[in-house]
Amino acid sequence: MVRMAVPDRPVVVSTLVADGLVGSFGLGVAAEVFAYDRRHLGLPAFDFAPVTEHPGLVRTDTGLAMSVEHGLDRLVASDIVTVTAWERLDRAPSPAVLDALRAAHARGAVVVSQCSGAFVLAATGLLDGLRATTHWRYTGELAARHPAVRVDPAVLYVDNGRLITGAGTAAGVDTLLHLVRREWGAAAANALAREMVVPPHRDGGQAQFIDAPVAQVQDDLLGAVLEWAQAHLADDLTVDLLARRALMSPRTFARRFKAATGTTPHAWLLTQRLAAAEALLEGSDAPVEEVARLVGFGTAAGFREQFARRRGVSPRAYRQTFRRAARQGDGDRAA
CATH class of the missing domain: 3.40.50.880 (Class I glutamine amidotransferase (GATase) domain)
Known part of the structure; x- marks a missing residue:
C-alpha cells in the first residue's frame, strides 16, 4: 500500500x-x-x-x-x-x-x-x-x-x-x-x-448508467431488503434468503438486483462485508477472528484471504497502519 x-x-x-x-x-x-x-x-x-x-x-x-x-x-x-x-x-x-x-x-x-x-x-x-x-x-x-x-x-x-x-x-x-x-x-x-454530502462508496460500475438511470433502490422493496442485509451481515445471507424477503424468485431477484445496482448480490455483499470489517479494524480492538464473524466471513482464514486480495494488505497490517495514522492525526489536532 x-x-x-x-x-x-x-x-x-x-x-x-x-x-x-x-x-x-x-x-x-x-x-x-x-x-x-x-x-x-x-x-x-x-x-x-x-x-x-x-x-x-x-x-x-x-x-x-x-x-x-x-x-x-x-x-x-x-x-x-x-x-x-x-x-x-x-x-x-x-x-x-x-x-x-x-x-x-x-x-x-x-x-x-x-x-x-x-x-x-x-x-x-x-x-x-x-x-x-x-x-x-x-x-x-x-x-x-x-x-x-x-x-x-x-x-x-x-x-x-x-x-x-x-x-x-x-x-x-x-x-x-x-x-x-x-x-x-x-x-x-x-x-x-x-x-x-455524497455516498462514501457506490456499488457497481458505470455500466449501470449507459442505457438508463439507476433505480432509486431505497424507495422500493429491494432497497428495504438491502438495508436489512447491511444490518445482518453476520448471518448466512444467500440469494434465496434475500429473494424470499423481497417476495421474488431467486432469478427475478438477481435480475432486479443487477439492474438496480450494476453488480451481483454476491459482489455487493462482499463489498459491504469488507467495508464493515474496515470500520471494525479501525475503530475496535476486536480480534481478527471476531471481526470475521461479525461481518459474515465463514472463517478467519477466508476473511484474511479476501481482505488481502481486495485491499493488498492483511487485516492486521491494515489495523496497524490506520490506527497509527489516527493516533498521529489526534496528536496533530491536539498540537
Whole structure:
C-alpha cells in the first residue's frame, strides 16, 4: 500500500489542466477533496494547486476564464497528480506534458486520471499492459488509440497502485474518495463523504448508467431488503434468503438486483462485508477472528484471504497502519 502522508510537510497535490479548455467539474472535484483543511477528519494537510503547461489565463468548458499560476515543474514535486478531462481529444498532449507526468510517476507520485484524462495518461505509455477505464462514451476510442491498454468500460475506477483511472464526470468523486480510503482509511473517507454530502462508496460500475438511470433502490422493496442485509451481515445471507424477503424468485431477484445496482448480490455483499470489517479494524480492538464473524466471513482464514486480495494488505497490517495514522492525526489536532 502506498503511503503518501509525509509527517514534516503537507502532501503536495497538483491537478493538470489543459491549456486550451479546462474540465471545470473535474477541477472542482479535486479542489473539493484536496484544497481545504480537513485535518479534523483525519486527513493530512494538503498543498493543492492547478497546473498547466503555459501558466496564465485558461478558459474552462463553462466559458469562464481562470488564472493558473503553476507550470509543469510543480508536477515533478508532487505527491499526487490528478489529470482532469481532456476536452479536446483531437489535440494530443504535448511532449512536455507527457514527460512531466512520466517524471512525476518515476519520482513516486500517485497519478490519477478523471474521465477523458485517461487519454493523457495512456499517451505516456504508463498504462501499457494495465487495466484502465474512462467515460463509457470514450472507451472504444481509448482502446483503438492505445491497444496496449486493457480498457474496462464497466467500472467506476481502476486502481493500479500509483496509477488510477476514473470513469466519467461524477465518477471522479468515487475515484478520489477511493484514494482517500486507500491511503488514510475508511473513517476519514466516510467523514469526507459526509462533508461533501455524497455516498462514501457506490456499488457497481458505470455500466449501470449507459442505457438508463439507476433505480432509486431505497424507495422500493429491494432497497428495504438491502438495508436489512447491511444490518445482518453476520448471518448466512444467500440469494434465496434475500429473494424470499423481497417476495421474488431467486432469478427475478438477481435480475432486479443487477439492474438496480450494476453488480451481483454476491459482489455487493462482499463489498459491504469488507467495508464493515474496515470500520471494525479501525475503530475496535476486536480480534481478527471476531471481526470475521461479525461481518459474515465463514472463517478467519477466508476473511484474511479476501481482505488481502481486495485491499493488498492483511487485516492486521491494515489495523496497524490506520490506527497509527489516527493516533498521529489526534496528536496533530491536539498540537
